[in-house]
């Protein structure tokens with residue numbers, strides 16, 4: 001594999017700013033682009049909601065089932081641990097069975113359903129999937145909500 005590798009790490013201090021159309025709230029953003037993989041994440045939230053968020057994760061079709069996504073998720077979890085986050089979360093289309101299966105294999109659970117989160121024709125629901133980190137000793141972040149929420153209720 002040709003691992004031409006560019007890594008950009010931005011540390012933003014206390015400020016909020018925009019980068020590639022993503023609103024970034026302090027701490028870290030890492031964007032890897034290798035021709036074949038792409039991952040973006042950030043840390044956000046307050047108190048026990050302080051968490052790492054996976055904004056984007058894609059592996060080029062020719063390079064799938066090689067363990068690359070699992071490796072990238074492990075990397076994001078390690079960064080989130082270093083930032084003393086309570087959990088890592090991500091949003092995924094309810095129709096994306098491959099990704100949902102992968103996240104479940106990696107220890108993530110469906111925390112809640114976010115109704116009509118993705119715009120389209122028709123709109124599509126998202127699963128908010130979470131995995132507790134070591135700071136969340138009682139794994140409270142992984143107790144699923146019993147009811148779906150609307151996008152405007154997602155903080």
Ligand SMILES: CC(C)(COP(=O)(O)OP(=O)(O)OC[C@H]1O[C@@H](n2cnc3c(N)ncnc32)[C@H](O)[C@@H]1OP(=O)(O)O)[C@@H](O)C(=O)NCCC(=O)NCCS
Pocket residue numbers: 057058059060063064065066067068069070071090091092093096098099101102103105
């Ligand atoms: C989802 C995606 C990122 C997985 O990338 P990947 O590098 O192929 O995943 P990995 O090789 O690390 O797979 C890890 C585990 O996930 C599961 N998995 C991954 N792809 C799978 C598939 N097509 N079918 C069933 N299980 C799968 C397997 O358990 C796999 O472990 P194994 O190969 O030892 O059985 C990739 O398919 C992708 O880019 N899809 C399009 C974009 C996308 O859906 N991103 C996620 C949005 S939230």
